[in-house]
Amino acid sequence: MMRFLQLILCIGFGGGLGALSREGSMSLLHGQLGMPRYIALACVNIIGCLLIGIVFAFLEGTLRRDGSSRLRDLPHSRQLHEHPWWPEGDTTLSPVELLRMNRSLQAASALVITGFIGSFTTFSSFSLLTVQQLQQGAALEACISVVGSISLGLLAAWLGVHAGCRLVRKP
Template identity: 55%
Template sequence: MANGVQRDHECCVCHPGCLGRPLSGRHIHMIRLFSILACIGIGGGFGALAREGTMSLMHGIIGLPAFVSLAFVNVFGSFLIGIIFGSLEGHLNRDGTSRLKQAPHHRHLHQLPWWPNGDLTQPAVDLLQARITLQTASAISITGFLGAYTTFSAFSLLTVQLLQSGQILNAIISVVGSVCLSLLMVWIGLHVGVRIAFRKSLTGE
């Protein structure tokens, strides 16, 4: 009988006899996994289109060299990822586990009463909802959109092609410029994102 009850709880939610019965932990995990994968896929599709559009504009229409156009894509994407990560983590992650604790930018959040140990006044269901929103938004915008918008593989291929064609100086400019500027723009983006999160938290948005 116990095995029968267990099977009932783990049966497929789509089965007519299962309607209204609780889902097992395995089913909940699978639903969350496929939801996140769907978000990544949607964001990734738009990110790839945005990258192709940016490259076509800068290289095909404006006439900039391909390595300059690709460097712009990666640097701009790095700036965006800093802003989005900082704003999402700083505003939505209120359970005391924010990854911003490891970055010096978090000092801007110390004026908030719930930082850095979390908001103990919020109900657990609200904290859970905020975490789900954080995971969904991160999957769409960071892993999906910006993961497809920026491209390390194309950057590596283009750099090798520059070296093979004897354009040593352009290859050096591409590598040093892309890496250094991308790191700098992530840093600046984090600063901007944390300030956005701080203002949102103050206004209660």
């Protein structure tokens, strides 16, 4: 129970910082640089996808189920083709669950992945913006926003996972 409360505190703190950075980035991109709001939001979301890929691969990629490293003894070319370090079972559980065999990594993932990056990116403003674009008849902009965000977000996560694997690779 204490452990759970500590994790919640980590997530709350990270989430607060993430929300603050999101507002800061939005006011920089939208307010200072004058980008349209949907493009500024897409930029923030895509940066977050890149970051989550890097951090997740960096934390999860280093571990076997017993807590020892898996990536270090494999050549990089094989790592991603065979996904030897891919989490077993359900890969979409929260990183806090996937990393429960190592407490410090679990706390780090709670703070950074679930808290900071999870709160830095947002879906609610994205769907609200899309609804308003549709209501105003700006279907083209809505399409660009939706297709661009989702495909570039997926690409960014993939790139991030590759970059994260490189970070843990033994030279």
